[in-house]
Amino acid sequence: MKVVFMGTPEFALSALKKIAKKHDVICVYTREPQIAGRGNKLTKSPVHQWSEENGILVRTPKTLRSPEAQKEYADLRADIAVVAAYGLILPQPIIEAFPKGCINIHGSLLPRWRGAAPIQRAIEAGDDKSGITIMNIVQALDAGDMLLKGEVKITKETTGEILHDQLAELGAELIVQALNQIDELQSKAEKQNESLVTYAAKIDKKESLIDFNLSAEELERKIRAFNPYPAMYFEYKGERIKILKAEICHQNGKAGMILEGEQALIIACGKEALSVQELQRAGKKKMTIKEVLNGFKFENIVLS
RNA sequence: CGCGGGGUAGAGCAGCUCGGUAGCUUACCAGGCUCAUAACCUGGGGGUCGGUGGUUCAAAUCCACCCCCCGCAA
Numbered sequence: 001m002k003v004v005f006m007g008t009p010e011f012a013l014s015a016l017k018k019i020a021k022k023h024d025v026i027c028v029y030t031r032e033p034q035i036a037g038r039g040n041k042l043t044k045s046p047v048h049q050w051s052e053e054n055g056i057l058v059r060t061p062k063t064l065r066s067p068e069a070q071k072e073y074a075d076l077r078a079d080i081a082v083v084a085a086y087g088l089i090l091p092q093p094i095i096e097a098f099p100k101g102c103i104n105i106h107g108s109l110l111p112r113w114r115g116a117a118p119i120q121r122a123i124e125a126g127d128d129k130s131g132i133t134i135m136n137i138v139q140a141l142d143a144g145d146m147l148l149k150g151e152v153k154i155t156k157e158t159t160g161e162i163l164h165d166q167l168a169e170l171g172a173e174l175i176v177q178a179l180n181q182i183d184e185l186q187s188k189a190e191k192q193n194e195s196l197v198t199y200a201a202k203i204d205k206k207e208s209l210i211d212f213n214l215s216a217e218e219l220e221r222k223i224r225a226f227n228p229y230p231a232m233y234f235e236y237k238g239e240r241i242k243i244l245k246a247e248i249c250h251q252n253g254k255a256g257m258i259l260e261g262e263q264a265l266i267i268a269c270g271k272e273a274l275s276v277q278e279l280q281r282a283g284k285k286k287m288t289i290k291e292v293l294n295g296f297k298f299e300n301i302v303l304s
Numbered sequence: 305c306g307c308g309g310g311g312u313a314g315a316g317c318a319g320c321u322c323g324g325u326a327g328c329u330u331a332c333c334a335g336g337c338u339c340a341u342a343a344c345c346u347g348g349g350g351g352u353c354g355g356u357g358g359u360u361c362a363a364a365u366c367c368a369c370c371c372c373c374c375g376c377a378a
Binding site: 034035036037038039040239240242263264280281282283284285287288290291292293294295296 | 305306307308309310315316317318328329330331342373374375376377378
């Protein structure tokens with residue numbers, strides 16, 4: 001099949017790689033290069049870079065609302081479009097441009113977690129499973145009929161990064177399967193149950209400052225969900241310290257109080273306490289707590 | 305030229321202002337002790353102090369340039 005692929009980050013790239021093995025990807029749409037990284041360098045998206053390296057036509061329109069962009073798109077005469085974390089809203093003419101439509105890879109078991117950050121929100125909420133839904137694109141956000149699903153368990157070890165990678169892999173497999181059976185799947189597409197819809201709000205950097213008034217249980221989930229990005233952190237004597245991994249510890253104390261800072265790092269929360277297992281100090285690489293404490297001790301102060 | 309922190313033993317750090325025999329924790333090796341613990345005691349090995357050049361009687365430390373790692377912002 002002739003496929004147009006629309007995607008931007010790593011998550012989309014794993015799908016693109018697999019599709020390109022089985023189908024004819026005639027054009028890739030991705031976000032235009034952004035100013036990013038130290039030194040504010042103009043950086044091409046992962047999908048952009050890989051596509052160029054593999055000789056696939058790349059387009060990076062700022063918007064798809066213009067008639068010119070829409071005509072250029074339609075002129076590709078593809079069979080179908082696959083969208084995965086693209087980053088631009090698709091107007092109706094784009095959605096309807098190709099005969100077999102426009103399908104999307106979404107990182108949750110819809111209708112739960114429509115929206116921008118389904119992977120992290122599932123962990124944060126304490127869900128015991130997540131997954132991939134392949135669905136038709138419609139104008140309303142992530143509301144299209146569902147074609148194919150796959151599940152992944154969320155365990156106590158599941159971090160945002162792990163789940164992201166698992167779902168990227170699963171998404172890649174399912175999208176290839178969906179393309180192979182597209183007509184059959186379309187004939188039995190399933191509507192989403194609107195009463196079960198939840199929304200996964202975009203992650204705001206402000207959320208990553210730890211509020212020790214929350215329970216240790218809630219904070220541990222946030223720490224896992226937001227590892228490695230944006231990573232939950234606290235300020236210790238003006239220094240930003242990210243917690244990458246922590247365990248719940250059955251101790252209590254004034255919220256934010258460092259109960260132990262030499263043999264271990266244990267911080268009291270609203271309910272119980274967190275024993276930090278892995279952290280990253282500003283300017284340093286991430287380290288296990290044992291490594292940190294070999295050369296750095298925390299005083300028993302109260303973190304605000 | 306976006307802002308900033310850092311590179312010293314395998315790992316984590318101190319020492320740098322104020323140049324003068326490189327130190328701490330841990331890991332490792334050997335011996336002892338122990339039912340057991342991130343155990344304890346004794347002894348030991350391990351470093352061209354990121355690189356190059358400069359200043360100096362003397363540079364981890366001061367100066368210049370370069371390489372590498374990371375945090376923030378976006």
